[in-house]
Amino acid sequence: MKVYLVGAGPGDPELITVKGKKLLEEADLIVYAGSLVNPGLLEYAKPEAVKVDSAPRTLEEIVEIMVEYARAGKIVVRLQTGDPALYGAVEEQKRALKAYGIELEWVPGVSSFLGAAARLGYELTVPDGTQTVILSRVAGRTPVPEKENLEELAKIGSTLVLFLSVDKIDEVVAQISRVRALDTPVAVVYKATFPEEKIVIGTLADIAQKVKEEKINKTALIFVGEFLNPPPTRSKLYAPDFTHGGRRESD
Template identity: 55%
Template sequence: MVYFIGAGAGDPELLTIKGKRLIDHADVIIYAGSLVNPAVFQDRKPKAQVYDSAGMTLEEVLDVMQQAEAAGKTTVRIHTGDPSIYGAIREQLDALDALGISHEVVPGVSSFLAAAAAMQMEYTLPEVSQTVILTRMEGRTPVPEAERIESLARHQATMVLFLSVNRIQELTERLCTAYPPETPVAVIYKASWPEQKIVMGTLANIAEKVREAGIRKTALVTVGKFLGSQYAYSKLYDKQFTHEYRKGADQ
């Protein structure tokens, strides 16, 4: 069996209980060394074989999995955050299916969730935004034409951009085709890691602030009025609001 495990955003304590149990008992560990905090497998078995996939090809990763399966060993493939978001797992799962190797995916805490926790912010504030767009700028990996930044920005929803901070100046210029320049922005570098940084600003000045902070990668860009101070209270706890579990004060 091969287990694909979301390692969380970086803090090893953000591993799920299931994920940690599987990692600690695995015979073979394959992890993305450029992204995953090695502390997440510090309690591994002494004889566990560890492979850093940062310098490996897909074929080499699959070869390690296939050899482990043939030897009756359990393999964990550790991905940063949650494997379903920019995790490149589909190609691995399909290849394992073709090889007849069983697999399971264990979810993890995505960096966009750890970023919100670090800022102590809520992405979906009443009467501000009830939609969160997770996206990225096109790079070596293209994006569909309908998902270009300018198209998504027209919604003026909460937006979280992965893999884009290295082009922050271009990004802000493109976002400003729809969002006002004074729209608040926060850039979170390595959310939940000891070296975490949070840089706050607006679309008009965030690029300069990010350059001054020396942030070039491993950071999320969050955009939207959720970062502001104006919002409506939730109806869920409104004393005048009746729902299935509580009658309103005037009922």
């Protein structure tokens, strides 16, 4: 007995993996995060499939229905936005299902931060620039460890990608501005790859005002870093004077 945990991708139904789409087509039960998952993905399901929105339900209610169908030998898909490895509340589902003797098979998806980066059209790691990307969020109703507070992370100088934080944009700017210049580039991407997507570009000095003018207060990612203003350098990988395993000096 098993449940398939499927990453739905960032929004665009065509950005789900081939395996994820195949499972949706075969599923007898699809439990999906209705507040985040594009409903267009449910169109891949067969007409008789049962579709359950998990948004208004507790963990116990979600697990109960998945267990019922899995024990009946049905194909069960738990569909979650992006890739469930990031802020997916997966461990608690896995533990609960394991208690019933049910396996959770993970099918990865395209994370929203990657979908947003694609829409921005910038590489998050830059030749002769930062080679590090930090994925985090600011503290809210659920805390963040003190050693991971935003000011400390911002000191590193790498690309910052913040989930679940746009409603606290003033706090984000205040913390980062203590350790980075006000002209540091910032981008906010609302509902990346959805039809209603919005992209706001600015700096630490003006991004908060721009975000408020666009009335963005949820379902958005914040990107901070010089990757948005990359230097005119090139990767050594394809440089004529740089040899590696795929191209010898004589080539």
